[in-house]
Amino acid sequence: xxxxxxxxxATTKLVARALGISTSTLMHxxxxxxxxxxxxxxxxxxxxxxxxxxxxxxxYLRWRYFASATPATLWILDLDGKLIAMIGAEQVSVTSMAxxxxxxxxxxxxxxxxxxGSGLGVWLNQHLxxxxxxxxxxxxxxxxxxxxxxxxxxxxxxxxxVLPVAMGAFLRRHGIPRRLSQVLGPLVxxxxxxxxxxxxxxxxxxxxxxxxxxxxxxMLAPLRNDRPRGRVEISRNAAVLNWRLxxxxxxxxxxxxxxxxxxxVGYVASRHVDRDDGTxxxxxxxxxxxxxxxxxxxxLLLDTVIAAAARRRNASVHAVMLDPxxxxxxxxxxxxxxxEANYLVAGLHTTDTNLLAAAAESQWCITDLCFDSDGQx
Amino acid sequence: MTIRKVTTAAALQMLADAVMEDVASLEPGRLRExxxxxxxxxxxxxxxxxxxxxxxxxDADASRAMATVADYIAHLRASNALLEMDGDA
Numbered sequence: 001x002x003x004x005x006x007x008x009x010a011t012t013k014l015v016a017r018a019l020g021i022s023t024s025t026l027m028h029x030x031x032x033x034x035x036x037x038x039x040x041x042x043x044x045x046x047x048x049x050x051x052x053x054x055x056x057x058x059x060y061l062r063w064r065y066f067a068s069a070t071p072a073t074l075w076i077l078d079l080d081g082k083l084i085a086m087i088g089a090e091q092v093s094v095t096s097m098a099x100x101x102x103x104x105x106x107x108x109x110x111x112x113x114x115x116x117g118s119g120l121g122v123w124l125n126q127h128l129x130x131x132x133x134x135x136x137x138x139x140x141x142x143x144x145x146x147x148x149x150x151x152x153x154x155x156x157x158x159x160x161x162v163l164p165v166a167m168g169a170f171l172r173r174h175g176i177p178r179r180l181s182q183v184l185g186p187l188v189x190x191x192x193x194x195x196x197x198x199x200x201x202x203x204x205x206x207x208x209x210x211x212x213x214x215x216x217x218x219m220l221a222p223l224r225n226d227r228p229r230g231r232v233e234i235s236r237n238a239a240v241l242n243w244r245l246x247x248x249x250x251x252x253x254x255x256x257x258x259x260x261x262x263x264x265v266g267y268v269a270s271r272h273v274d275r276d277d278g279t280x281x282x283x284x285x286x287x288x289x290x291x292x293x294x295x296x297x298x299x300l301l302l303d304t305v306i307a308a309a310a311r312r313r314n315a316s317v318h319a320v321m322l323d324p325x326x327x328x329x330x331x332x333x334x335x336x337x338x339x340e341a342n343y344l345v346a347g348l349h350t351t352d353t354n355l356l357a358a359a360a361e362s363q364w365c366i367t368d369l370c371f372d373s374d375g376q377x
Numbered sequence: 378m379t380i381r382k383v384t385t386a387a388a389l390q391m392l393a394d395a396v397m398e399d400v401a402s403l404e405p406g407r408l409r410e411x412x413x414x415x416x417x418x419x420x421x422x423x424x425x426x427x428x429x430x431x432x433x434x435x436d437a438d439a440s441r442a443m444a445t446v447a448d449y450i451a452h453l454r455a456s457n458a459l460l461e462m463d464g465d466a
Contacts, residue, residue: 014425
């Protein structure tokens with residue numbers, strides 16, 4: 001964290017003065033959004049995001065912040081009846097061998113451009129910091145990257161991974177001319193398939209795969225209770241998974257569970273995404289498995305995703321995660337590392353010394369369950 | 378509140394600290410949009426620097442109007458926050 005960044009009290013004073021209002025007016029203007037605010041929230045997002053919003057944003061926001069199962073709150077700054085800024089916070093728990101902490105992930109930070117330069121983004125973040133024992137930043141854009149880097153202690157960057165499925169299309173995406181791609185594609189594909197067969201971990205045995213259309217706590221218990229030493233993970237609970245994976249109007253996920261003797265030992269959640277260049281790809285948002293045979297279960301689950309992607313003639317399979325152990329497994333399966341990007345950063349803000357100690361001694365594991373792109377990046 | 382005055386060099390150092398840039402790179406014509414650290418965080422840090430060291434309040438309109446390093450220096454000059462012997466930025 002940047003020692004020079006002013007604290008909440010100083011920031012409140014500076015921002016209030018920049019806006020020409022009192023500190024108490026500023027603080028009273030910040031409140032959780034209600035359904036009646038939705039129209040103005042949509043309008044501000046349209047103003048800031050413009051054509052980036054290609055989905056029914058009102059339905060999406062209703063699900064994200066106002067559905068009964070949502071763990072998220074949207075804080076808005078409502079000044080004299082004008083909505084000038086907002087920030088979202090999704091409640092999450094992180095667990096490690098050392099304990100469990102409840103905090104939140106910051107999201108959807110934006111301000112009316114007419115109020116830029118007033119420090120509102122910083123103030124809204126610091127306001128969030130004061131309401132939970134920790135705040136995670138997962139991803140950033142050009143507008144928020146400086147703020148994430150200076151207000152949050154850096155966690156290792158998440159890794160973006162891609163597995164080419166249709167090699168011809170993959171080569172074209174990387175600038176190889178169409179005709180050459182058609183010739184090279186099958187050859188490269190054959191070589192890549194051979195490499196995958198040699199390198200990939202052995203699949204788990206005696207495991208049954210079946211589609212999951214909803215979670216319950218009893219089903220999830222084996223995964224929830226599996227707390228490997230040296231790892232800090234975001235807890236998964238049934239209500240949030242059901243909301244996140246099956247009720248999202250912008251992105252419905254296919255979930256395949258791996259069961260041994262009827263007990264869930266892992267699952268993979270994925271969806272098919274139309275990309276801007278006209279190709280389709282498969283996006284994996286989450287793939288947890290029991291630690292004791294993680295490589296075999298993850299390999300088995302991802303093989304089903306890769307096979308489904310091939311049947312649909314999707315060009316590639318994508319995943320983004322902060323999880324060094326799982327990343328190594330994906331590399332052995334044949335996933336390649338994609339370039340660095342701002343949206344891959346992750347950061348932690350906390351004053352909890354126990355969490356800081358656990359964070360320093362452990363590997364963080366964060367999947368895209370905590371990042372709202374739904375594969376659209 | 379009385380505005381304290383600084384040299385142009387000291388003013389540039391405050392900007393450099395706020396936006397996390399090498400002061401030598403802050404040429405007068407350099408555009409704000411070319412300076413990655415002069416974002417929302419940098420703007421707030423600059424407000425804090427000016428408040429703490431000069432007692433100068435930077436409002437949102439003035440902050441937003443600074444499109445170059447020279448604009449920043451010009452704002453300090455207009456606010457009577459630059460030492461007169463220390464002329465051109």
